[in-house]
Amino acid sequence: MSASAAPSPSPDDRRPILICGPTASGKSGLALALAERLNGVVVNADALQVYDGWRVLTARPPAGDEARAPHRLYGHVPPSEPYSTGRWLAEAGDEIAAARASGRVPILVGGTGLYFTALTEGLADIPPTPPAIRAAAEAELARLGLPAFAEALRARDPETHARLDLANPRRVLRAWEALETTGRPLARLQAETPPPVLALTDARAIRLMPERETLYAGIDARFAAMLEEGALDEARAAMDWEAPASTAMQALGAAELIAHLRGEMSLDEARELAARATRRYAKRQLSWARNRLGAWPAAATPAEAFRALTGEA
Structure with a gap:
């Protein structure tokens, strides 16, 4: 290469x-x-x-x-x-x-x-996850295991689920936390992203x-x-x-x-x-x-x- x-x-x-x-x-x-x-x-x-x-x-x-x-x-x-x-x-x-x-x-x-x-x-401008929501999400992940937790996310937010690295528990948790915190799918929050700090064409x-x-x-x-x-x-x-x-x-x-x-x-x-x-x-x-x-x-x-x-x- x-x-x-x-x-x-x-x-x-x-x-x-x-x-x-x-x-x-x-x-x-x-x-x-x-x-x-x-x-x-x-x-x-x-x-x-x-x-x-x-x-x-x-x-x-x-x-x-x-x-x-x-x-x-x-x-x-x-x-x-x-x-x-x-x-x-x-x-x-x-x-x-x-x-x-x-x-x-x-x-x-x-x-x-x-x-x-x-x-x-x-x-995306996503508010911080409240400690109680984070603790509950981590407990649910521990109870279900990552595959079942990701499947539970898919049932609630298929749009974000389709874009995630499902082998990365932090990414799946973040999507769950965003949904719990804002009531909106992470993918839609990300679609409202403000302009970048550095455009790729400028680097x-x-x-x-x-x-x-x-x-x-x-x-x-x-x-x-x-x-x-x-x-x-x-x-x-x-x-x-x-x-x-x-x-x-x-x-x-x-x-x-x-x-x-x-x-x-x-x-x-x-x-x-x-x-x-x-x-x-x-x-x-x-x-x-x-x-x-x-x-x-x-x-x-x-x-x-x-x-x-x-x-x-």
Whole structure:
């Protein structure tokens, strides 16, 4: 796979750069290389790398990389706080403006595709979910299980159900919560979306779409490296967090490593289950990008993406 046809960038192109791709595809390294080459600021677009306490397990850029170029919206949220797409959109908009004001190129990078669609297509103005409604929805999900819960949503809101990633419990919960909170289908609320913060035509975008076998091998190797770099210590520390937000505990591998620390499985079992869950997640990310970001140029490797974005051989 090579980068799809796109106009060659001019040397003075200062438009923001958007990089979306699955976990372990080399996004962070690409963003750093571009930041160093183009006087850029790297802005996080990953829903879990925002959390303090998860550096190794979420593959947040190491401190050495953060010292080589400015990095924003990494590790700035306590584990006790929920974090929404709306909050990210506001913060990312501020970072884009600040980077531009300082003469730098904003480089937004991450695997949370919803952040990019919110940025370039707009985000529906949906009121926050009241705690009582959220608790009731989560209890219903736990009682029914995800497939039956999704089917219950379909019976009430077939329009939104048809557009959801039904393997993602947070997305199904969000649709249920919006219906309970507003009495209106999420799909219709989204249809009333205000203008985007950044039009896609005003940005340089690329999606990393590696070959699946290469990606899966990288996932397995990276998780083994994470264990050597302290992922187990992070999981142990997370066991002592007071009332962590459910979003903070969705870091891939966290549940398996915590289960190991509780004596529920061996480290080898935890490693295999975590790697398997990560591979499945990456597969969903690839499918989502094909379906929702099909207009973006694609590259199989970070090197291809770098050439496409800079025009350099």
